[in-house]
Amino acid sequence: MSVMSAIIEEAHRLYLAVSKPNVIVHMASNHHGGSWDRVKRQRRRPFNSVILQEGVIESILQDAQEFFASEAWYTERGIPHRRGYLLYGPPGTGKSILLPTFYAILLIHSFSNSIDDFFLQRAADTIPKNSIFVIEDIDCAIPPSDADENTPEMVHPQMMMRGARRVPNQTRVTLSALLNVIDGLGSEEGRLFFTTTNHIDRLEPALIRPGRIDRKIPYHLATQKQAASLFVHFFPPSSTSSSGSHSELLEDGTKATHDTQEAQLSETFASRIPSNEFSIAELQGYLLGYKHQPERAAVEFPAWAEREREYKREEQEKGAKKKVSKEITAVKA
Numbered sequence: 001m002s003v004m005s006a007i008i009e010e011a012h013r014l015y016l017a018v019s020k021p022n023v024i025v026h027m028a029s030n031h032h033g034g035s036w037d038r039v040k041r042q043r044r045r046p047f048n049s050v051i052l053q054e055g056v057i058e059s060i061l062q063d064a065q066e067f068f069a070s071e072a073w074y075t076e077r078g079i080p081h082r083r084g085y086l087l088y089g090p091p092g093t094g095k096s097i098l099l100p101t102f103y104a105i106l107l108i109h110s111f112s113n114s115i116d117d118f119f120l121q122r123a124a125d126t127i128p129k130n131s132i133f134v135i136e137d138i139d140c141a142i143p144p145s146d147a148d149e150n151t152p153e154m155v156h157p158q159m160m161m162r163g164a165r166r167v168p169n170q171t172r173v174t175l176s177a178l179l180n181v182i183d184g185l186g187s188e189e190g191r192l193f194f195t196t197t198n199h200i201d202r203l204e205p206a207l208i209r210p211g212r213i214d215r216k217i218p219y220h221l222a223t224q225k226q227a228a229s230l231f232v233h234f235f236p237p238s239s240t241s242s243s244g245s246h247s248e249l250l251e252d253g254t255k256a257t258h259d260t261q262e263a264q265l266s267e268t269f270a271s272r273i274p275s276n277e278f279s280i281a282e283l284q285g286y287l288l289g290y291k292h293q294p295e296r297a298a299v300e301f302p303a304w305a306e307r308e309r310e311y312k313r314e315e316q317e318k319g320a321k322k323k324v325s326k327e328i329t330a331v332k333a
């Protein structure tokens with residue numbers, strides 16, 4: 001082996017050693033007209049920290065593994081070796097966090113006037129091998145078909161949380177360019193393509209037809225079972241087993257084991273969660289206020305939920321008033 005190839009092999013070995021526990025995230029940037037030059041490394045998220053309905057993660061993984069193992073099958077039949085997944089559902093349900101469970105991803109995650117057809121095509125042409133291509137919030141990729149010049153702005157779904165700021169809707173990507181990019185993904189070697197949306201109903205049917213999107217995976221607001229899992233994730237039995245403080249608060253007394261106490265607390269918490277009303281992100285926000293107080297976290301949710309509902313009602317009313325006054329201004333003008 002030549003010195004040079006030994007060095008290359010060693011560099012490769014080191015790269016693998018360093019990168020494995022991490023996800024390498026390349027983000028599309030327009031510094032050089034559409035390249036993947038913004039790279040960050042983040043810890044690979046363990047699959048078991050993503051709390052989805054039973055079997056969802058396993059089925060995606062199995063599907064992806066089978067896809068990578070069947071390159072020859074695709075080639076023999078002349079079918080592009082590409083597989084597309086659409087993750088759709090309300091904000092804060094875990095669509096984005098599933099992605100860093102894979103090893104390397106390429107991410108286009110915010111569409112603005114800096115992204116146009118040229119940018120998109122160039123980024124797609126330079127996708128490194130063995131990476132997963134992700135377009136977040138694909139409904140924001142192209143302007144809505146009913147947009148007119150009087151629709152100067154829209155709310156980016158990720159901005160709909162508290163403190164939301166309106167952002168200009170000036171994306172310059174066309175549907176045909178987006179379709180070309182997705183169709184071109186299989187032209188070299190196997191590509192997994194993931195995209196997410198909060199609004200599946202707003203997507204052009206052509207964008208999600210089979211062959212472009214092969215699996216549509218719905219995400220939902222939290223069930224009681226997911227709420228219980230999240231609670232256990234926050235307060236694993238081992239983290240509090242040395243502290244006996246919470247045992248006094250349990251109704252059935254002192255004889256219960258710590259594991260049983262934890263299980264009881266998570267059940268208590270889950271029983272207070274109305275199914276399909278709050279997202280996991282919202283429940284997580286609530287639990288963060290009780291990092292070291294599992295007993296209080298388990299029982300105080302209803303009061304918090306009432307305040308949240310009130311807040312959302314007020315926000316909705318404000319939004320409705322704003323819309324009416326905008327319409328009045330438009331009619332006057």
Ligand SMILES: Nc1ncnc2c1ncn2[C@@H]1O[C@H](COP(=O)(O)OP(=O)(O)OP(=O)(O)O)[C@@H](O)[C@H]1O
Pocket residue numbers: 049050051052089090091092093094095096097098157158196197198219280281282284
């Ligand atoms: N299913 C879940 N399991 C574990 N944590 C979750 C889950 N859903 C949301 N979270 C937590 O909430 C945060 C937001 O989640 P994420 O960004 O994946 O939501 P999203 O569905 O992509 O939202 P959006 O549609 O607004 O982009 C995450 O950082 C994570 O900590």
